[in-house]
Amino acid sequence: MTRREALKRMGAFAALLSLELTGVSALTSCSNKKARRIIFFFTATGNSLFVAKMLSDEILSIPQELKKNDLVYEADEIGFVFPDYAASAPLIVREFISKAVFRAPYIFSVITYGNFAANVCEWWDKFANERGLHQQYIKSLMMVDNYLPVFDMNEQITIDKHTDENLATIIQEVAAHEEYIEKGDLGRFSEEGLERLRESHFPMTAQQLIDVNHDKCISCGICTQVCPHGNLKLSSEGVIADGSCEFCLACVHNCTQKALSLKSRMEGFPGERNPEARYRHPEISINEIVRANQQRI
16 A cells, blocks of 8 residues: 555545645755655554554664664664653663764654653654754654553554544645644653653563464464564563563564463553553554564575
8 A cells, every 4th residue: 555545545645735736845955956864763562663654665674773873874764763761761762862963954753652642752852953863853642552551452453543634734844845843731640750660661571561372373473573672582381571671562562373461460560451452553463563573694
């Protein structure tokens, strides 16, 4: 499916056509010359990958780019698409922008989230600025929330979060090179409370987090391929989970046999809301997530 076909399906075609009639395209700057737009993305269940594909034909996986020695990028437009983790960016995204150099007249980010974005856009703006990455546009986009400890995926996919309309708006605004940094709403949180949440979210290992049901496991190896850190391995005894974990849940969601689950016996860790429900964006295949995240040859 082309980006145009997908946009038409999601109801954004009319908005994009209007832009083209006025000489502005989602793939070009305001000039007649076609601009080069690079999108860097990180995904676990396909939400951010889908958004990246809607924004550009040239999309680059952050886990794959981090394997390279040369991390200097130049384009007319550079964008970042990644999920909100505890009102901040995933560690792998933080690592990437801390190591890389980006040069473009227009730099933007779209941060996907499922329930409450808090001040993630302002947090990301500050974090990036401190590392020399200055952006003109940062906006959040509500999608299906894939955080298994809190949400039931069967319930999530039934909720209309107006993703299509909001994504169409983002496409228009980025095409027009609008300058906008989304302001946050802390809700019931304080800055200190959010920082504690971030600190509690990240220090996790795959061994602490993942349970493997060896009776269900068929040793297909998909979990070992979708992990952006290569934390899962196939052994003679089945899948072994070990290593510093991104807490992205790609392995759990993409296991076709539902053989992987979150441990519920950890102190203070709730396990899963619905162990039988899993999610992957309907327009994204497992193979696409494998290509984006695979660390093992």
